[in-house]
Amino acid sequence: MACRAVAFAAQAPFTAGGRSRSRAGVAHGAPLARPATSSSGLATQRQRAAGRRATLAVRAGVTVASAADIEALNKHFGIPGRVDVIAGPGGLPTVRLQHACGSSAEVTLFGACITSWKQASGDEVLYMRPDAVFDKSKPISGGIPHCFPQFGPSDKMQQHGFARNVDWQIASTSADPQPDDRDPEVTLVLTENEYTKSMWPHSFRVVYSVALHGELLRADMRVLNTGLKPFDFTAALHTYIEVVDVEQAKVSGLKGLTYLDKTADPKKPVEKKEEREEVTFTGPTDSVYLKAKDYVELDVGSGAAVTITSNKWSDVVVWSPWTAMPDCYRSFVCVENAQFSTPVTLKPGEFWRSQCEWAVKDL
Numbered sequence: 001m002a003c004r005a006v007a008f009a010a011q012a013p014f015t016a017g018g019r020s021r022s023r024a025g026v027a028h029g030a031p032l033a034r035p036a037t038s039s040s041g042l043a044t045q046r047q048r049a050a051g052r053r054a055t056l057a058v059r060a061g062v063t064v065a066s067a068a069d070i071e072a073l074n075k076h077f078g079i080p081g082r083v084d085v086i087a088g089p090g091g092l093p094t095v096r097l098q099h100a101c102g103s104s105a106e107v108t109l110f111g112a113c114i115t116s117w118k119q120a121s122g123d124e125v126l127y128m129r130p131d132a133v134f135d136k137s138k139p140i141s142g143g144i145p146h147c148f149p150q151f152g153p154s155d156k157m158q159q160h161g162f163a164r165n166v167d168w169q170i171a172s173t174s175a176d177p178q179p180d181d182r183d184p185e186v187t188l189v190l191t192e193n194e195y196t197k198s199m200w201p202h203s204f205r206v207v208y209s210v211a212l213h214g215e216l217l218r219a220d221m222r223v224l225n226t227g228l229k230p231f232d233f234t235a236a237l238h239t240y241i242e243v244v245d246v247e248q249a250k251v252s253g254l255k256g257l258t259y260l261d262k263t264a265d266p267k268k269p270v271e272k273k274e275e276r277e278e279v280t281f282t283g284p285t286d287s288v289y290l291k292a293k294d295y296v297e298l299d300v301g302s303g304a305a306v307t308i309t310s311n312k313w314s315d316v317v318v319w320s321p322w323t324a325m326p327d328c329y330r331s332f333v334c335v336e337n338a339q340f341s342t343p344v345t346l347k348p349g350e351f352w353r354s355q356c357e358w359a360v361k362d363l
């Protein structure tokens, strides 16, 4: 693991001094997916969608966040040029991280969703579904949304839990003062409120840090039981990755694992064994690989792969909706780190921590 950013209280805005120097990236110039909806096409789509939703939000009298709110957050937490609070998609307050090497990432406070991760070349790695909306009427459909405290359907709460459907708070921002290693980072926090308690009667704190280390994206999630009784949870980082075409995409690192095939009925999965060296896509796919290894790779079909290295996430989910989403299924695959097969039990005062790193490599 590379060194962590030194925590830097953002109340005193930090302007990194010293010479500016980019780190060698993971895959400078690696050719990323360029499907029919290319990265630039996607970005344009996203801006258009954002514009549409902003208009709707005003018409409906919904205030996503005023410019003054965003300015105040930026004044408090911004580290100019490295960590900036901006009006993101649909005007949602969004933290933009920019690494000295040219890479960037964006995280919305609504849902703590990583909506964008770009390499230094400007290539977007993540995928935003065309039906994504940014007015808080539903979770953001794309990027890396959270599933917490529930992965999948539940009788007690919405599919995949409430974390992707509520506002998180910025706890801190940082940038490493070492001139060679300026990892911009934001830490977001979610705690219980009346809404979460109506579905899940527990006191908790989720602390989620997102950082850029060169072109590599890093997420660190901690869940703390702040209440007086134990609770169980499941979770996932529901990562949407853009591919050239779903039929050219391949996931490796899953051979030999037992998986739950949820395609027929998510509530009654069928247990199977993965015999394939590379998982390819020829129809709807919804598989939870149990006790997965800490490394999987998604070949996006352009001569590049997204590598996913994790720690403490027990399972990997591979999902393609296929023609159930006719407008977009060809352009993405979800490869998700999940904690599903063994729910985590936390006693009062206990915490669980998991980490994940995404990088791009040439094949």
Ligand SMILES: O=P(O)(O)OC[C@H]1O[C@H](O)[C@H](O)[C@@H](O)[C@@H]1O
Pocket: 141, 152, 159, 160, 238, 262, 266, 286, 287, 317, 318, 319, 334, 336
């Ligand atoms: O549409 P969403 O609620 O975002 O869920 C999208 C998908 O997420 C996961 O990958 C699950 O395994 C699927 O069963 C589910 O359909």
